[in-house]
Amino acid sequence: MPHSPRPTSRTSRCPNSKFGTGRPVSKVQAAVCLEQVINPLTSGFAPAQARIRHPKLHMADSGLAATLLGATPDSLSDPTEPLRGPLHETFVANEVRKQLSFGGSSATLHHFRDRRQREVDLIVRLADGKLVCIEVTAAMRAHGRKAQTLGWLRDTIGDRFECGIVLYAGEQPLRLGPRIVALPIFYLWEA
Template structure:
């Protein structure tokens, strides 16, 4: 693990964790493999003078299974990595919290989505705070975590954008295809990075998915994942995916849930379904990391630069997945409640990502891979504004053009890199 890269990600998360430890008895650091959760625990261990119990180690795992109560005792905070390998730990922690519920007792890290573990719902409901640890954002990679989403959630106006963007189309392609997985970013683009993505996907499918549950059709998982990559940033039609892969719809649904559980994909729920009968109700599907998606689709900056229409169509979906991921990473750093979804009408008017604050105010984001914005691109903003009125605080169009400006419809148009260059 590249500690320089992961250290950038932890600069703000370490502070968040310590603040939450003063309030919560149990924290769970939850996110994909190799994004730096173990590095975070190691940093906490140094700061607190503790050791990390690593349940990814087979010998440690066997010992913990034999006597979980013994391993959850000790000075606060107790630090446990890959806790999901020993679910009985959660029950032992519950029993301990029944005796002593003071804050700051446990920090757990896991590569399986906490909400998908049946033991989690039974054991620690109401006593745990889940902190997402996601692939690196572009601001973290550059050493200056961007704050555009925080700025907008706080109610501040968008940045003035007096200077043109310095990010070229080729720069965007390189960033989008690279993604945010720290170890992949250490590798040079090309075969070395491609091998890492191949090994990463195999590890997650062969080990993490099968550890959650035994499945009968292991061989279809890679095909299913590739189909979801080809449909990323689109409304999820499980029946169509199942037919393409050659499986029952109910089986496909179960397998997609497994891929969600190990942070390969994520669903963005439909938002605004109470705003009228003509609002679509199906979720969108996104790969969690755009680098993994690009590898699954065989997209490279060189291939994108050739301008083949079919490739550019795939690239448009890849850019949306990339931008949605960047926004959601910044949302995960926000301390207040934010409801996230996508908006789409049966007429095809859509908004890629809607953020609703706890006061009901809405910030809407639409993403375009192109460098020009036309009036037709703003149909979704107009449809949402008609339904929300003053609740719609701001519409933001992100594109790969050079300049920030306000469209005549009142939509703020920003270069995509504003997500990570805005302090």
């Protein structure tokens, strides 16, 4: 793996980038919207020492990301292709971010990860403080294990947990547990 240059005043380090852990991110790249930073949700449900506070980085265009990574439609149709998951997550993150910007709402987009490796890909914090928690998978079937962290979060924060959604590449909506559903990714446009 190539060595990443040391960050300077013109770059910052985004350790949780799906496309090169620890690589420097140019502030110019962020300014021209090539990359989107999703800050962690840092309060309300886990001890401070257990939370990981690094932002998550996604390319602003999942097609451009796929091209830069050498992915093709044929390679991405293979369920074992390791880029499928990160590219699906990037696509969904960008779509959710766009939809939040349409309504002029004060909802904000975050993610969560702790030192026990519990992770929620996307968290929408609504204006009233409630949380819509989203897990993304490139799988054609929604499995309960994608909902495990959502269930833990629901049980931990109680009424602040509005709902949990597993977005997947299948076609049927499914109930995975109390206030947790699996929805096809195309539901982002069906609502």
